[in-house]
Amino acid sequence: MLVGIGPGSVDHMTARARAAIAEADVVIGYVTYIKLVADLLDGKEIIRKSMTEELDRAVSALASARAGKKVALISSGDAGVYGMAGPTYEVLFQSGWTPDDPVQVEIVPGASALNSCAALVGAPLTHDFCAISLSDLLTPWPTIARRLDAVAMADFVVALYNPKSGRRTRQIVEAQRLFLRHRRADTPVAIVKSAYRRRENIVFTTLDRMADADIGMLSTVLIGNSNTFVRDGLMVTPRGYANKYDMEEGGATRAGEKAGRSLSTGLLGWLDQLQAEHAAGATIEALAARHRLPADYIAATLAEPWEDEAVPAGEGEA
Template sequence: MNAPESFDAAVPAGKIMLVGIGPGSVEHMTARARSAIAEADVVVGYVTYIKLVADLLDGKEVVRKGMTEELDRAVSALDAARAGRKVALISSGDAGVYGMAGPTYEVLFQAGWTPEGDVAVEIVPGASALNSCAALVGAPLTHDFCAISLSDLLTPWPVIARRLDAVAMADFVVALYNPKSGRRTRQIVEAQRLFLRHRRADTPVAIVKSAYRRRQNVVFTTLAQMAEQDIGMLSTVLIGNSSTFVRDGLMVTPRGYANKYDMDEGGATRDGEKAGRSLSTGLNGWLEALQIDHAAGESVEQLAARHRLPIDYIRATLDEPLEAAAADLPEESEA
């Protein structure tokens, strides 16, 4: 990659549109993504992504780049925009999720670009792989989730391992990006090893390959058998949390309504709970119980161990007086 030259605001310039094309099929692209490509003079992207939008490229100058040439793509887009052209720099999924938005801003800032300069930048969002894959397998992301890339090409493995261990312990649903390649075969095994420290062997796992593309494939398995499956760079691995289940070919993570409502009794509120109010084990209820348990003789260390929370956090909450509950204030609706 050639380093970008310093930005010269005196030179007429154009626009860079960082376009997320979603999973790859045109019908799953946003209208803005299609119109951004239509108005572009130049389309820059990884060769595979260029193929996915080939039907939209008539009359365009097309710049194809290889797998590891992200910074070259950004420099090419900047060079074209400096020449007064409109550029669509495409990413699969969303440009801001393991996509081209970050590298492009790095190149722009290195070149002295500012948002007030002559090169305009627009990010066009698209459905990321975790959204697309989740839609194919059911509703696995209904509760808290995160995404972690297993690629150690740019991130040290100890950093990745600490993140895996932390989210496994914290009971997030997890989407693993870049889980395995021809050379990187052990990362998925190490991820499995870390997750099994905290989660049951029968935790549901879905592996989706080429979502909404020609060779789409979906496999349901378990955490214990995850690493034995056919996994590659076109795969996304969805690991459920302690509540996730698979039924009738659908992977579902409950939102938590059963904690407050009796699902077998027409949704009636459980004893001790109030509709539209925090759980009895929500923050205020938990803080009150914590004070009671501590007053009854349970030490800070014992409370921290029981709740699997840091000792200094438990101590700080005990030192802060409880606030009066705002019982008459309406709750905001749940997201």
């Protein structure tokens, strides 16, 4: 059982995660994670591993399962988000394991750091977001840097995992440098350390000051998008309702907008605009630059005919 124990508070662990640990003969995990569930481990065989021994944890789990024991291999947060699910499946497949094997695998999901940290600071992930790890222990830095640059340009809210450690101190500075190429200096940033644990600490700052904050391996950094704001100690990313509805007039639909239909600036409205601009003499290259999209995409879109969308009765969306 690959068990996500959540952010570290027993209150935020799922009932299934608690039950999985209770059922287990053997519990395997990083020493810090073992401490987080210490009160659930009476009578269990405990196998503690260090931070860099992920593959050893997976090998030990498989060996114990092959010996007929029920195993809980624990991860903080969710086992499938920078957790033990991936390396465990790699070890399993390398050993010749298949889903029909007598050793059966269950993944028990848990709240990841981006969920728990977001809950503590407000509602920063209400719109599109992504997660990027700054750890270059297993991933080449150019790969990480390209991802950072792409999501910064695309205006995602971003959760940075593994932002800094005792030896890895420059990665957060480089991330800041890449984001400042595309984002305002005053873009809101929240830094959450040890969410729901004994030494929990929350700091609100801005993108230009982010790298100067107290950040470590127990921190998760949440960087807002161009619409994110902080008010009364809460970080909020609007979902976009104000684009369609007049929030001060009881939610009345704005002029030119229709409830249950795409925005006037949604895909079809944008296609109409694009066609008009092109017909007026704008080149493919100029349109691509104006909308910050690839020229071949603009060309292919203009070449494909489209029809107005039809919404079946009762199937509208906000």
